[in-house]
Amino acid sequence: MPERLADHTTLRLGGPARTWVRATSETELVDAVRRADEVGENVLVLAGGSNLVVADEGFEGTVVEMATTGVSADHEGDDPTCGGVLVTVAAGESWDRFVAQAVERGWVGVEALSGIPGSVGATPIQNVGAYGQEITETLLSVEAYDRNLGRMVTFTPAECGLGYRMSVFKHVDRWVVLSVTLRLHRSDLSMPIRYAELARALGVAVGDRAPLADVRATVLKLRAGKGMVLDPNDPDTYSAGSFFTNPVIDAETFAGVRERAEVEVPSWPGEDGTVKVSAAWLIEHAGFTKGYSGDGVAISSKHTLALTNRGRGTTRALLDLAREIRDGVRERFGVELRPEPVLVNCEL
Numbered sequence: 001m002p003e004r005l006a007d008h009t010t011l012r013l014g015g016p017a018r019t020w021v022r023a024t025s026e027t028e029l030v031d032a033v034r035r036a037d038e039v040g041e042n043v044l045v046l047a048g049g050s051n052l053v054v055a056d057e058g059f060e061g062t063v064v065e066m067a068t069t070g071v072s073a074d075h076e077g078d079d080p081t082c083g084g085v086l087v088t089v090a091a092g093e094s095w096d097r098f099v100a101q102a103v104e105r106g107w108v109g110v111e112a113l114s115g116i117p118g119s120v121g122a123t124p125i126q127n128v129g130a131y132g133q134e135i136t137e138t139l140l141s142v143e144a145y146d147r148n149l150g151r152m153v154t155f156t157p158a159e160c161g162l163g164y165r166m167s168v169f170k171h172v173d174r175w176v177v178l179s180v181t182l183r184l185h186r187s188d189l190s191m192p193i194r195y196a197e198l199a200r201a202l203g204v205a206v207g208d209r210a211p212l213a214d215v216r217a218t219v220l221k222l223r224a225g226k227g228m229v230l231d232p233n234d235p236d237t238y239s240a241g242s243f244f245t246n247p248v249i250d251a252e253t254f255a256g257v258r259e260r261a262e263v264e265v266p267s268w269p270g271e272d273g274t275v276k277v278s279a280a281w282l283i284e285h286a287g288f289t290k291g292y293s294g295d296g297v298a299i300s301s302k303h304t305l306a307l308t309n310r311g312r313g314t315t316r317a318l319l320d321l322a323r324e325i326r327d328g329v330r331e332r333f334g335v336e337l338r339p340e341p342v343l344v345n346c347e348l
């Protein structure tokens with residue numbers, strides 16, 4: 001029986017893969033990708049499957065499952081610039097398990113990223129971020145296998161081109177991330193809290209620090225309340241996280257949105273005159289409320305941005321729902337929503 005992608009994605013959707021290789025070491029990983037490249041076979045690198053929407057028809061090629069492990073902090077204390085620690089983590093490691101370990105050991109800089117599903121190697125792919133923190137703030141380098149050159153390469157943060165849910169790696173199959181090195185501080189206190197909701201929940205002011213373990217616990221609690229921590233018993237978490245990114249639009253388009261909205265629109269000004277607008281707000285005000293459903297799929301009952309599989313959904317139905325929402329927002333506000341997950345063998 002071919003392996004089904006549905007058994008490896010948090011949406012629990014996706015048809016069969018032609019070939020499946022589970023790579024537990026860098027050698028196995030690179031060999032599998034190299035072998036496929038030599039015969040011109042399509043390759044899908046899959047880790048936690050938490051940012052993937054895969055067609056019901058599946059994937060005509062080789063899925064290489066990242067299962068490499070290892071956390072090394074050999075240079076602990078060697079970084080005089082921050083009195084911290086340089087940690088290199090294998091791409092296949094669970095991101096949240098790593099964050100838990102970091103918090104336990106007093107390594108500061110990733111605590112607000114608690115509860116994000118998936119692997120360490122995927123964190124630079126879309127510059128994961130949450131509750132006022134992004135991986136770009138602690139990323140020191142990325143080791144990758146370059147499929148064009150057939151050899152290992154090292155990326156500096158600048159070379160990673162990290163932006164809002166974006167990097168040089170996203171939607172590009174050229175590089176396989178093998179490991180990630182982070183520069184973390186050492187303290188019992190977190191980085192300054194930047195996110196108002198988190199600060200409120202912690203009972204501190206924005207800009208204050210809080211005990212590291214409290215920040216992790218509070219983030220996990222806030223996330224769970226929004227169905228943003230994986231829970232096999234909660235179909236609101238059968239998602240790919242936020243389905244749409246917050247659109248970044250020019251000032252003129254934003255003026256048009258405000259005119260049509262007739263009320264204040266949640267937004268964040270960018271440095272270059274652009275404005276980032278809340279996708280959740282646009283969706284709700286275009287008439288799509290929490291729980292709005294399609295055929296076996298629905299907007300999460302806890303979070304407007306998460307499109308979920310209610311257990312008997314299909315990728316086709318999920319994309320139909322996504323299209324309906326995208327078109328509704330375009331019609332109401334003149335703004336184009338774009339998907340955050342990577343779509344495999346399907347499109348919006």
Ligand SMILES: Cc1cc2nc3c(=O)[nH]c(=O)nc-3n(C[C@H](O)[C@H](O)[C@H](O)COP(=O)(O)OP(=O)(O)OC[C@H]3O[C@@H](n4cnc5c(N)ncnc54)[C@H](O)[C@@H]3O)c2cc1C
Binds near residue numbers: 050052177228
């Ligand atoms: C409930 C839930 C909550 C979420 N919350 C957040 C959040 O708060 N913030 C946020 O930013 N994201 C969030 N996400 C999205 C997702 O968890 C992240 O993007 C995560 O980093 C994806 O990791 P993964 O290992 O599951 O990647 P996968 O889904 O397996 O892969 C995603 C993409 O990255 C590629 N890829 C993965 N690993 C590698 C590698 N080693 N080398 C090259 N390419 C690779 C894949 O080919 C694919 O294109 C959430 C998702 C869910 C389901």
